[in-house]
Amino acid sequence: MEDGEEREWGAKAWTYLSSVRSLSPLIQCITNFVSMDLTANTLLSAGASPAMLHSPNESPDFTPQVNALYINVGTLSDNWLPAMELAAQLASKLNKPWVLDPVAAGASRFRLKACLDLISLKPTVIRGNASEIIALAKASFPSTKGVDSSHDSTDAVEAAKSLANSSGAVVAVSGAVDFVTDGNRIVGARNGVSMMQKITATGCAVTALIAAFVATDPSHAMEATASALAVFGVAGELGMETARGPASLRTHLIDSLHGLDQTAVISGVKITAI
Ligand SMILES: Nc1ncnc2c1ncn2[C@@H]1O[C@H](COP(=O)(O)OP(=O)(O)OP(=O)(O)O)[C@@H](O)[C@H]1O
Ligand SMILES: Cc1ncsc1CCO
Ligand SMILES: [Mg+2]
Numbered sequence: 001m002e003d004g005e006e007r008e009w010g011a012k013a014w015t016y017l018s019s020v021r022s023l024s025p026l027i028q029c030i031t032n033f034v035s036m037d038l039t040a041n042t043l044l045s046a047g048a049s050p051a052m053l054h055s056p057n058e059s060p061d062f063t064p065q066v067n068a069l070y071i072n073v074g075t076l077s078d079n080w081l082p083a084m085e086l087a088a089q090l091a092s093k094l095n096k097p098w099v100l101d102p103v104a105a106g107a108s109r110f111r112l113k114a115c116l117d118l119i120s121l122k123p124t125v126i127r128g129n130a131s132e133i134i135a136l137a138k139a140s141f142p143s144t145k146g147v148d149s150s151h152d153s154t155d156a157v158e159a160a161k162s163l164a165n166s167s168g169a170v171v172a173v174s175g176a177v178d179f180v181t182d183g184n185r186i187v188g189a190r191n192g193v194s195m196m197q198k199i200t201a202t203g204c205a206v207t208a209l210i211a212a213f214v215a216t217d218p219s220h221a222m223e224a225t226a227s228a229l230a231v232f233g234v235a236g237e238l239g240m241e242t243a244r245g246p247a248s249l250r251t252h253l254i255d256s257l258h259g260l261d262q263t264a265v266i267s268g269v270k271i272t273a274i
Contacts, residue, residue, distance in 0.1 A: 005271075005272050005273065006269065006270055006271065006272060007266060009187075009226070009227070009230070009269055009271035009272075010265055010266035010267065010268070010269035010271075011266055012223060012227055013226075013227035013230050013231050013265055013266075013269045013271070014262050014265040014266055016213045016216060016217065016223075016224055016227040016228070016231070017046065017047075017213075017227075017231055017260065017265060019216040019217070020046050020047045020048050020212050020213060020215075020216055021046070021047035022047075023067075023215075023216055024047055024048060024049050025048050025049065025067035025068060025212050025215035025216060026048075026049045026051060026065065026066045026067050027043055027048055027049065027050050027051065027066065027067065027068050027069075027070055027208060027211050027212055027215065028051055028053055028059075028062060028063060028066040028068075028069045028070065028087065029043075029050055029051065029052050029070045029072075029208055029211075030052075030053075030054040030069070030070070030071050030072070030080070030083065030084050030087055031052065031070065031071075031072035031074065031101075031204060031208070032072055032073070032074025032075035032076075032103065032201075032204065033074075033075045034074060034075065034200055034201050034204075035072060035074060035200070035201035035204035035205065036052055038199075038200075038201045038202070038204070038205045038250070039052075039070075039072075039201065039204055039205045039208045040052060041205075041254050042205040042206075042208060042209055042232075042254065042257065043208055043209065043212055045254045045255075045257045045258035046209055046212060046231075046257055046258075047212075048209075048212035048215075050208070051066070054080065054083050054084075054087075055083065056082060056083040056086045056087075059083065059086050059087045059090055060086075060090065063087050063090040063091055063094070063096070064090070064094055066091075066096065067096070067097075067215035067216075068091075068096060068097045068098065068099065068211040068212065068214055068215035068218075069087055069088065069090075069091040069096060069097075069098040069099070069211070070098070070099050070101070070207065070208045070211040071084045071087065071088060071098065071099070071100050071101070071118060071123075072100075072101035072103060072204050072207065072208075073100075073101070073102060073103050073104075073105075073111060073114055073115060073118070074101070074103035074104070074147065074201075074204060076110070076111055076114060081114050084114075084118060085117065085118065085121065088118055088121040088123070089121055092121055092122050096218075097124040097125070097211065097214045097215060097218045097221065098123050098124055098211075099123060099124060099125045099126075099127065099207055099208075099210050099211040099214065100115070100118055100119065100123040100125070100126045100127075100169075100207075101126075101127055101128065101203065101204055101207040102115040102118075102119075102126060102128045102132050102133075102135075102136055103128075103132065103147055103203075103204070104132065104144055104146055104147045105128065105132040105135040105136050105144065106131065106132065106134075106135025106136075106140060106141055106142060106143030106144040107141075107142065107144050107145075107146060107147075108141065108142075109141050112135065112136075112139065112140075112141050115136060116136070116139060119136070119167050119169070122167075122168060122169070123167070123169045124169060124170065124214055124218065124221050125169055125170045125171075125172065125210055125211075125214060125221055125225050126163065126167065126169045126170075126171050126172070127171075127172040127173075127174065127203070127206070127207040127210055127225070127229075128172075128173065128174070128203075129148070129149035129151075129153075129173065129174055129175065129203060130149045130151035130152060130153045130155050130156035130159075130173050130174075130175055131143065131144040131145070131148075131149040131150050131151050131156075132144060132149070133156045133159050133160050133163060133171060133173045134151060134155070134156050134159045136159075136163050137156075137158075137159035137160070137162045137163045137166075138159070148197070149175065152175055152176065153173045153174060153175025153176060153177050153178065153179055154175075154177065154179075156173045156175075156179070157173070157179050157181070157186065157274070159173075160172075160173050160179055160181050160186075161181050161183055161186070162183075164181050164182055164183035165183035170182050170221045170222045170225050171183075172210065172225050172226075172229060174203055174206065174229065176190075176192075176194070177189065177190050178190075178191075178192070178226075178229040178230070178233070179274065180222055180225050180226045180229065181222075182221075182222045185222065185273065186273070186274040187222070187226045187271055187272065187273050187274060188271070188272060188273075188274050189226055189229045189230040189233060189269075189270065189271045190233075190270040190271075190272075191229070191230045191231075191232075191233025191234050191236070191237060191268065191269065191270050192232070192233030192236045192237065193233075193236050193237055193240045193249075195236075195240060195243070195245075195246060195249050196233075196236045196249070196253070198245075198246040198249075199246045199247075199249060199250045199253075202232075202236075202253075205232070206228065206229060206232045209228045209231070209232055210224070210225050210228040210229070212228070213225065213227055213228040213231075214228075226271050227269075227271075230268075230269040230270065230271050231257070231260065231265060231269070232253075232257065233270075234256075234260065234264060234265060234268035234269060235253050235254075235256040235257035235260060236249070236253050236256075237268065238252075238256040238260075238264065238268075239251075239252030239253035239254075239255065239256040240252070
């Protein structure tokens with residue numbers, strides 16, 4: 001039974017990746033300085049079209065043209081926050097999917113409030129690590145060590161459900177198992193390798209990939225989100241076969257994502273309902 005369910009999800013994930021490759025959705029990324037390169041390369045290798053445009057002077061012209069918006073607060077500063085809010089407001093008004101990565105949400109009062117204010121602008125998906133999702137669900141400071149998680153993803157499943165219910169967003173928690181919930185259903189993706197935590201911004205990059213998958217099918221954000229997480233994990237597993245450490249895994253992961261074929265996706269994706 002589980003095998004049949006996994007293969008069904010594998011076929012779904014392949015359909016999403018194929019759509020990203022054929023439609024090449026345009027993704028506006030307002031993201032942190034650390035992640036810009038990996039994020040743009042991840043989107044390109046998956047077949048999407050990244051654009052790192054963040055000025056509030058440009059968003060009124062540019063956001064209406066994009067297929068999805070990605071906002072990441074990783075290196076948040078005072079003047080970037082209004083730019084993020086403006087782009088999120090535009091996306092919401094134009095009914096375009098937008099995805100939030102609440103990096104280090106519980107590390108400062110400024111950051112926590114910024115994330116909660118952005119969440120009030122109705123993201124389609126929120127993807128964080130376990131500590132970030134717990135911080136947001138409790139709206140509590142201080143609750144994280146920094147950008148890395150000090151919790152396992154299983155610790156954050158209830159927090160994810162509660163955040164999904166209060167925000168209306170699909171919520172994803174990454175970790176050894178990536179959990180995705182709409183507040184009602186929960187699925188788990190068991191792909192990836194632990195070495196991915198040793199490459200900075202893999203979380204940021206997979207959130208951008210979620211935006212690309214959701215862009216191809218905005219009305220099924222939960223399915224698109226789980227598929228993006230699993231596909232990125234499969235690329236990590238294949239990349240690890242030839243990597244010698246985090247630096248070469250970063251390269252091999254991008255190569256694997258670019259080269260994924262139908263067999264690798266259908267047989268590699270490990271998504272099941274929880
Ligand atoms: N123990 C693990 N085993 C397998 N895959 C993992 C493990 N931990 C994380 N991953 C994968 O690594 C990627 C990044 O997840 P992680 O939870 O480290 O994000 P993050 O903390 O937000 O990262 P960053 O802030 O550096 O971008 C995801 O694709 C996730 O599935
Ligand atoms: C290390 C780091 N610091 C702020 S953002 C970022 C990238 C991983 O989230
Ligand atoms: Mg992160």
